[in-house]
Amino acid sequence: MSKPPEPKLSTSKAQILDAAAEVFMTLGAEAASIDDVARHLGATKGRIYHHFPSKGALLAEVCLRAADFVLQKVPPVVAANASPADNLRCMILTHVPEVLRTLPYHKVIIQSYVGVQQKSTTAHERALFAQIQVERKSYEALFRQVLQTGMNDGSFRQQNISIALQSVLLLINAPVFWYRPRDNEPDSFVMDLSAQLADMALASLR
Secondary structure (H helix, E strand, O other): OOOOOOOOOOOHHHHHHHHHHHHHHOOOOOOOOOHHHHHHOOHHHHHHHEEEEEEEEHHHHHHHHHHHHHHHHOOHHOOOOOHHHHHHHHHHHHHHHHHOOOOOHHHHHHHHHHHHHHOOOHHHHHHHHHOOOOOHHHHHHHHHHHHHHHHHHOOOOOOOOHHHHHHHHHHHHHHHHHHOOOOOOOHHHHHHHHHHHHHHHHHHHH
């Protein structure tokens, strides 16, 4: 169920996406402009437009890369011979650190994804946002399958699987709302946080 590797981004494009994620996170995707991204990057607008035809396309690719980060990391940890509980724990222990490692991207999705998607006007932007939807559904399906397997074999109690799925995803994405890296943060903090969220998710399912 692992996602095939994506074509490697050029260094220039990756730098632009990193800068855009930071700027959209800080200023808000609605308010931020290509000029703001260029200033943050220390580059010209022309460099950005060389890779991205519009602000909407740039925003869409930031959101798409956020989805790609977790889709590259999480599916490979699902083992066919592992229990549903062990698989879910491994998925969460992989998901949370990857989201926090790439935090600006995920803050942009939460801030603005729905509103901007509704305003996308070009065929290229619509295609990018459609691809985001496909990847989001693929990622949700991975969790849904593990939850369904657990309900089928009695590891998890029977309940509305859609409600259980969205509740688990909300729980493990909750740090996006409040987490801020600290200079004095213990090295183990992110993994301890991930383990606590995994415990909470599993407790809600048993």
